[in-house]
Amino acid sequence: MNAELNAPDLSFDQVDPVYRAFIDDYLRLHGLDPARFCKPLPGQDEMFFKAILPNYEFEASISAFKFVESTIRLGEAYRQLVEGVFGGYRNLGPVLDFASGWGRLTRYLEQRLDPSQIRVADIYHQAIDWQVSTFGVAGTYSDKDPAQLSYAGKHDIVLAGSMFSHLPAGLFHAWLDKLFSLVSDRGLLAFSVHDEAILPIGETMDASGLHFLRFSESGSLDLDIYGMSYVTEDFVGRAIARLGPNLSWRRFPKGLYENQDLYVVGAPGVDLSGLRLGSVPMGGFETLTTLSTGEIEYAGWAIERTPGAAVEAVAVHVDGAEVLTVLPDAERPDVQKHFPGSANAPVGWRFRLAARPGAMVRVELRSTSGLKGHCYAQAPLGASFTYSGWSRRGLR
Ligand SMILES: C[S@@+](CC[C@H](N)C(=O)[O-])C[C@H]1O[C@@H](n2cnc3c(N)ncnc32)[C@H](O)[C@@H]1O
Known part of the structure; x- marks a missing residue:
């Protein structure tokens, strides 16, 4: 798995001192310890080496800054969920970062929660092993088929960031069902999608409300399970309705990453009508x-x-x-x-x-x-x- 990418790790010590000063300041502004956060970026991390780095002309220093900036945006969305639904981190039980990759969010969360509260899961087993050994969090290996995932723990927050934005329709429904089953009685499922508003020019939305394109940043995941998908709110609403009757759910346009919408679904009886969640400017x-x-x-x-x-x-x-x-x-x-x-x-x-x-x-x-x-x-x-x-x- 993930065999095609094997860049050398990027140490934050390699970052230009001017950018390193920006990074340290940015982290401290958000109450994060730079020394703890700035663990090397593993060379197999596709999100950094195949998405951020090429987008910034392979300049390692600016890319490292952008990595930190994107992590903080992710963390700010998470903080709003935690404060808006649970009243703060001190009231939060176990959480699951599903499709965690190499732990962009883990770098942030392990400075907010005890590592024993954090579980990460990904189809990339090395990414899970690395997070378990580096941060002391719990890890679960995922599978391309949700039916093969035997893990059944319960969590106050199950987040799947930038995973449903890559799934074809069948897997969209199957993973939604599986991940919702991992939500505690007081908890929520949050997942991000590409809205139809950013459908590439020349593409037409399918009548179903999900349009799937067979390309992605991944060098190794099969395009049958991981491409690029675009959805209407109506499609997501109908998918959520299949999970159970009268669930409270919200859509936050551009709520995660630069361009993804965040959907949040409460466990039965959890009312999300008062939840507010903004995007960082x-x-x-x-x-x-x-x-x-x-x-x-x-x-x-x-x-x-x-x-x-x-x-x-x-x-x-x-x-x-x-x-x-x-x-x-x-x-x-x-x-x-x-x-x-x-x-x-x-x-x-x-x-x-x-x-x-x-x-x-x-x-x-x-x-x-x-x-x-x-x-x-x-x-x-x-x-x-x-x-x-x-x-x-x-x-x-
Ligand atoms: C775009 S990355 C996002 C990573 C992470 N959430 C972040 O924000 O940095 C998508 C991730 O989904 C993972 N993924 C794809 N299919 C999966 C599956 N069936 N089970 C678990 N993870 C999966 C990939 O391995 C990859 O790490």
């Missing part, structure tokens, strides 16, 4: 311009994907201290195409600063949802300008 630096005054003008973009919410302020921090706040300026229709199906238009922002060369400049994107996104840059040192991201899509 995203954004980045794009340009800096030296002005005749000697100040530097920094500019960038931001997008709030949570329906009904908006980025209300952009707070600028230099070396950890807040120095000024600006309002977002004009909408950015040029950025919109990178976020199909987003509820809100992207916006731009700009500010002027005379920071010491080499200072860490952090932009905090404050949303009316209560969530904050963060982007980083280093104030220019001579001709060099380092900032927290660009991508193949041309966004910085």
